[in-house]
Amino acid sequence: MTESAPGFAQFYEEWFPKVFNYARHRTGSATRADEIVSETFSRALKSWPSFDAAKGDRRTWLFSIAFRAVADHYRSERRRGWLGLDFLLGREPREPGPERSLERTAESDRILSLLSRLSEEHREVVSLKFFGGQSNRSIAKLMSLGESNVAVILFRSVRLMRKSLSGVEA
Numbered sequence: 001m002t003e004s005a006p007g008f009a010q011f012y013e014e015w016f017p018k019v020f021n022y023a024r025h026r027t028g029s030a031t032r033a034d035e036i037v038s039e040t041f042s043r044a045l046k047s048w049p050s051f052d053a054a055k056g057d058r059r060t061w062l063f064s065i066a067f068r069a070v071a072d073h074y075r076s077e078r079r080r081g082w083l084g085l086d087f088l089l090g091r092e093p094r095e096p097g098p099e100r101s102l103e104r105t106a107e108s109d110r111i112l113s114l115l116s117r118l119s120e121e122h123r124e125v126v127s128l129k130f131f132g133g134q135s136n137r138s139i140a141k142l143m144s145l146g147e148s149n150v151a152v153i154l155f156r157s158v159r160l161m162r163k164s165l166s167g168v169e170a
Contacts, residue, residue, distance in 0.1 A: 005048040011058060012041055019066050022132035026070045028112070036073055040066045060138040063128065067142060114161045125153045 019040055024033035043065050051061060115123055124143065128134045129150075136154070140147040 005045055008045055008048050011062075015059070015062055016041070018131075018133040019062065022063070022066060022127060023070060025127050025131035027073065032073065036066065036069045039069045039072075043069070056141060057138070059134065060141050063132055063134055063138065064142050066132070067124075067128075110165070111161070114164050117164075118157055118160070122153050122157045125150055126157050129154055 016037065020033055020037050023036040023040070024030055027033055027036065040062070044062055051058065055061075115126065118126065121143070125139055125145075128139045128142065129136070134142070136147050136150045139145070140150045143150075145153075
């Protein structure tokens with residue numbers, strides 16, 4: 001791999017966790033996230049030699065690939081008609097576990113519920129920022145928004161979620 005794509009292995013090691021976190025958050029499933037990450041890095045490897053640094057940095061480029069891979073995944077799921085309850089809730093079936101695991105599950109479900117109240121655009125911005133580790137600038141470029149618009153979306157989304165979590169009506 002390194003002969004035909006110098007630096008790709010190191011790039012993969014560095015960015016795999018962030019792409020996985022983003023894909024897992026967007027799909028609610030580790031299994032589907034694995035598929036998306038595999039597709040993302042496969043596409044990235046194919047186009048690695050033709051990457052043009054003058055057009056942007058590799059992180060933004062990688063997340064634009066991941067963004068499209070998630071969209072492709074959902075289009076594929078809709079075509080197959082798969083809309084199970086876990087899909088609608090954005091999670092995969094969970095095995096009963098220790099009390100701590102249940103607490104984390106309840107907290108995650110509450111956060112997912114709050115995220116589901118956001119518009120699709122706001123959910124995507126929050127996902128890219130907090131689960132994908134992207135900068136406001138790269139999110140703006142990826143989503144064709146202004147950088148200040150991204151900051152406002154993040155501020156309002158986080159404020160709304162915090163108010164909801166603290167029990168104060170938004």
